[in-house]
Amino acid sequence: MSELLYYDLKDTAGxxxxxxxxxxxxxxRRIVAGHFSEGGLIDDENKLCTRFGVSKSVVREAIxxxxxxxxxxxxxxxxxxxxxxxSWNLLDDDVLAWHQGIEPKPEFLRQLMDVRQMVExxxxxxxxxxxxxxxxxxxxxxxxxxxxxxxxxxxxVADALFHRSVLRAANNEVLIALEGVxxxxxxxxxxxxxxxxxxxxxxxxxHRQVLKAIEARDSQAATSAMREHLxxxxxxLSGVLPDFNANRGASEQEG
Amino acid sequence: MSELLYYDLKDTAGxxxxxxxxxxxxxxRRIVAGHFSEGGLIDDENKLCTRFGVSKSVVREAIxxxxxxxxxxxxxxxxxxxxxxxSWNLLDDDVLAWHQGIEPKPEFLRQLMDVRQMVExxxxxxxxxxxxxxxxxxxxxxxxxxxxxxxxxxxxVADALFHRSVLRAANNEVLIALEGVxxxxxxxxxxxxxxxxxxxxxxxxxHRQVLKAIEARDSQAATSAMREHLxxxxxxLSGVLPDFNANRGASEQEG
DNA sequence: GACAATCGAAACATCAGATGTTTAAAATCA
DNA sequence: TGATTTTAAACATCTGATGTTTCGATTGTC
Numbered sequence: 001m002s003e004l005l006y007y008d009l010k011d012t013a014g015x016x017x018x019x020x021x022x023x024x025x026x027x028x029r030r031i032v033a034g035h036f037s038e039g040g041l042i043d044d045e046n047k048l049c050t051r052f053g054v055s056k057s058v059v060r061e062a063i064x065x066x067x068x069x070x071x072x073x074x075x076x077x078x079x080x081x082x083x084x085x086x087s088w089n090l091l092d093d094d095v096l097a098w099h100q101g102i103e104p105k106p107e108f109l110r111q112l113m114d115v116r117q118m119v120e121x122x123x124x125x126x127x128x129x130x131x132x133x134x135x136x137x138x139x140x141x142x143x144x145x146x147x148x149x150x151x152x153x154x155x156x157v158a159d160a161l162f163h164r165s166v167l168r169a170a171n172n173e174v175l176i177a178l179e180g181v182x183x184x185x186x187x188x189x190x191x192x193x194x195x196x197x198x199x200x201x202x203x204x205x206x207h208r209q210v211l212k213a214i215e216a217r218d219s220q221a222a223t224s225a226m227r228e229h230l231x232x233x234x235x236x237l238s239g240v241l242p243d244f245n246a247n248r249g250a251s252e253q254e255g
Numbered sequence: 256m257s258e259l260l261y262y263d264l265k266d267t268a269g270x271x272x273x274x275x276x277x278x279x280x281x282x283x284r285r286i287v288a289g290h291f292s293e294g295g296l297i298d299d300e301n302k303l304c305t306r307f308g309v310s311k312s313v314v315r316e317a318i319x320x321x322x323x324x325x326x327x328x329x330x331x332x333x334x335x336x337x338x339x340x341x342s343w344n345l346l347d348d349d350v351l352a353w354h355q356g357i358e359p360k361p362e363f364l365r366q367l368m369d370v371r372q373m374v375e376x377x378x379x380x381x382x383x384x385x386x387x388x389x390x391x392x393x394x395x396x397x398x399x400x401x402x403x404x405x406x407x408x409x410x411x412v413a414d415a416l417f418h419r420s421v422l423r424a425a426n427n428e429v430l431i432a433l434e435g436v437x438x439x440x441x442x443x444x445x446x447x448x449x450x451x452x453x454x455x456x457x458x459x460x461x462h463r464q465v466l467k468a469i470e471a472r473d474s475q476a477a478t479s480a481m482r483e484h485l486x487x488x489x490x491x492l493s494g495v496l497p498d499f500n501a502n503r504g505a506s507e508q509e510g
Numbered sequence: 511g512a513c514a515a516t517c518g519a520a521a522c523a524t525c526a527g528a529t530g531t532t533t534a535a536a537a538t539c540a
Numbered sequence: 541t542g543a544t545t546t547t548a549a550a551c552a553t554c555t556g557a558t559g560t561t562t563c564g565a566t567t568g569t570c
Contacts, residue, residue, distance in 0.1 A: 018524090020523090045550075045551070054524080056526085057525075057526095058523085060312070060316065060551090061315065064275065064316045068320050068324065069323065075532090075533075075550090075551080076531070076552065077550055077551060078549090078550070078551085079533090079549085079550060079551080080550090085428070086431070089347065090429055091432045091433075092347075108428070111429050112429055114427055114429075114430075118373060172370065173340070173341070173345055173363070174345055174436060175366070178346075273552065274552080274553075275552090275553095299520080300522070309554090310553060310554045311554085312552090313552085313553070315523090329522070330521090330562080331521075331523065331562075332561035332562035332563075334520085334521060334522080334562090
């Protein structure tokens, strides 16, 4: 499951997660997977205690965590409800990670890609202006690892680290908080295209170009190269997912 | 305090916050305000119980909430530490709200504005393509409220709602999750420029242009108008804050 | 005196049970 | 029927006990 890969990339490992975190993740996965109807009640505290075999305090802490992520809403006396998706903190690392546990939805993936196309060319441009030599070194190393990768997994990890390095090199705290979006989109894309390593190597020249432009402090070139790279990814996804561009430019729904 | 204004805009009101939420907010404010050294220990559970006059379960839930926002790190046996700022979930609504409780830091505000300049022109462009008639109506109403506003507060709220309407009209779930960044930047900007209502009215023509372009389904015009509006804001901030552009490479690009 | 093994206090983790408050639905009555 | 009262369900909070981990202090040997 690539949810674990996501957590690896965020190096959330190291610390042993307590029971509350475990229960939180288990519930979170089910909510994101759509096992509960929007606005529907989930089991009460006692049932959850029995189901997970833990005490009430643990369940309460787990629920508090999910409330913090916007997934649940607790009403005293009434019960605990699943909030509508529009209220979820979609940028929360766990919420994004849990999305990796389900089949990628074409429209959501497109939205993630739209945001990547908005964010990363700018990030590359800023990186060319402000990156320190250490930050450029990080980008170079990631690029090198992409070249050397032999398995799909190694390649994806190196790819993710490349884009993260660029993002960090832009030296904008708020921007860095968006790295989860990039990881999520990247992992989902790989899952969808399921391309073999050779196919992936196709994107290497553009990554090289981004690196070169940043090294040369050429902001516009970095922006362009990154934009071109993402457009290529975008196109590949369009080819594989029929609904990828479906709900674009037209909407008049709502029930 | 405009932290409350932030919460109003996110309509987090309605439900009475329990003790855990109160303690969480109180601690969160202090952390964001920098009352603790990075990596430093905070009081242990018992001391916090005494300090806030609540039971251990409440304190534990509050701490779990802060861990979920990346502000704290709990190590069994050792204690609870404040994580370094780079690990905070800066896009979390509460974290952004707590930033409103302190004097805006020029560099952080610039970073927020950079992100706005990256996000909102795109959002306006997409809104021109995908907005429903109801969504356009929302934008129109917000714009109307801006025209009619008499107090600074009314104006800021209408301004925030205008930008939120545009963001929502882009019909991208991930994008919507960034509305907190816009609110935060907007409220900080007002606090800094402290401009009187008449001065604010200066931005009305550009808002009108954005609205007109979206109504006309002219994506490029919407993007341009929004870009121009933000560039204007950016410039005004540069004039007031000497350090606003301090840690910065040089030029802007984007095309 | 240096170093390693041991011990114990501090701090978080979990559990169990009791009591208060709020909500919403069921029961009751005019 | 419609308004009021009652009651059961569910969350909120408190209390106290026990387990586990960490880290520093103590101790004992060489």
